[in-house]
Amino acid sequence: MSTSPYKSRVLLTRSVDENHKLKEQLKPYGFNCVSCPLITYKNLPxxxxxxxxxxxxxxxxxxxxxxxxxxxxxxxxxxxxxxxxxxxxxxxxxxxxxxxxxxxxxxxxxxxxxxxxxxxxxxxxxxxxxxxxxxxxxxxxxxxxxxxxxxTYKETLEAQDFTEIMAGIDYILLYSQNCAKTLIKLLTKYNLINTLKNTIVITISAKVANIVNIYFSNVVYVEQAEHQQMINLLINYDKN
Missing domain, CATH: 3.40.50.10090 (Rossmann fold)
Known part of the structure; x- marks a missing residue:
């Protein structure tokens, strides 16, 4: 965790729009949010x-x-x-x-x-x-x-993604099993697993946590699959 309580870096893994909303929600707490959208939506007729x-x-x-x-x-x-x-x-x-x-x-x-x-x-x-x-x-x-x-799920990391991850990530928020699998696939592909091994990963459920447990030292999940509970857990962890 970063030494300054206002500089912890959080990797956001939802869609572009959802990451933007998350960034705005976390702004009052001073988190340094890194957007890495792992999922894209397309509405069908x-x-x-x-x-x-x-x-x-x-x-x-x-x-x-x-x-x-x-x-x-x-x-x-x-x-x-x-x-x-x-x-x-x-x-x-x-x-x-x-x-x-x-x-x-x-x-x-x-x-x-x-x-x-x-x-x-x-x-x-x-x-x-x-x-x-x-x-x-x-x-x-x-x-x-x-x-x-x-x-659709992200298949490659852009140069900016790589640079941001290499700079260090304190927390990762994961909201689905497929996004968890996508993240592990990308981190493995670009040899970034060890870089984030000690990052605290906060997941939406035990099922998501089980997917990433063997790759990270600190994986936690909320008891009820609710977004606000994940945010509360993030804020509480960062206070400690």
Missing amino acids: VDYVAIFDHYSNIIITSKYAAKLIYSALNNLSANYRKNIELWVVGHTSATILKSIAFIKTQYIANDVRDLINNLPETIYNEAVYLSANEITSLLPSAITRQVIYEV
């Missing part, structure tokens, strides 16, 4: 009216999907929305969607396994899982899956 006509139960497991569904639902009439029920992973996603009038959130899960265990089999044929092209866990096969956006 989707007929949401047709989807909501056919399915009454909508399953969402990511924050980005929640944002897309929020926009789609807001453009529908109240009569459409009265017939829709949501099954969501994460309180952050649920918060994004809760302000939409007439929409019912039936269950907020901590992770996908929790969600699957609480999805009644009676709704399988009436449910659609709105997801990215890449997912880490499959839902029951009887549930229809509709890809509404594509994700």
